[in-house]
Amino acid sequence: MNKLDLVKNYIREKTNQIRKEGGAEELSKLSDFKPGDIVNVAVRVVEGDKERIQNFKGIVLYRRGEGPNETFCVRKVSNGVGVERIFPLYSPMIQSISVLQSSKVRRAKLYYLRGMSERKIRQKLRAQ
């Protein structure tokens, strides 16, 4: 194993440890989702000295990068405005990711969903 992979594994374990202390799910449980899935991301939000869990529910547009650099983008439409949030997968702030609905898509990056209405997206994902 080369040294960089070794460090990536080390960071993975370290992050897992931090996650464990924060009461978050393990990384191996997190990573089981793919573009096109509708997910609920539970994010730890620190406000002053208080902490709470904020949920972000939407459709996964893409996953990119590998190892500690991996990020994913979740899109939702809030009050008629499209909102996209990019999360680092390894971030200790992510408490859990739950897949609510899985759909079959033929692309790794679902940028084409941006221009579509919610109804059309629903139809599209069901059709596939």
Added chain:
Amino acid sequence: MGAALLGKKVGMTSYFTDKGQQIPVTVIEAGPCPVVKVNTIESDGYEAVQIGFGVRSPKRVNKPEMGHFKKAGVQPTMFLKEFRVLDTSLKPGDVLKVGDLFKKGDKIKISGKSKGRGFQGVVKRHHFGGVGMTTHGQSDRVRAPGSIGSSSFPSRVFKGMRMAGRMGGKRTTIRNLEVVDVIPEENLLLVKGSVPGHINGLLEIVKL
């Protein structure tokens, strides 16, 4: 006494703190560095410690160099460097390791040979703004250096005028880098931010 080591760049990745911050880190394979020679005022006129780094096949070492390594009783190393910050009470044959010298939170400086960029213009090499606009009939002044001096007096271009030329491939030092983590068993050092040079390039790491 200060601490210094030789190392090589392994690559870069991300690191997460317990507060959830993502930090860009450079992974450096630092040491183990055997002490090859200790310079003293009596013998050399100045105090320094010479350390080696890297594995070198004995076939690739010429006889005078081999004698130098044999005297210290160490295996031939790829690189040799002297450091004046190191403790001169060290003995030839002692081995310096990351785990003993550096710890999390230390401030260090790292020197290395920057990546060679070839012949570059002034915009890239000296951060000039360029001269012209792209409109009003101009088409070729966007990345130009502009004036390089006045006319009849002094009738020459001053020395050191910043112009186009070879860029990079020079010794570069970055100070105040922070040690994010140390993995002693693998001789690895994780440093916040980037360091000079390409992957596998030789680095000098000195504690501030």
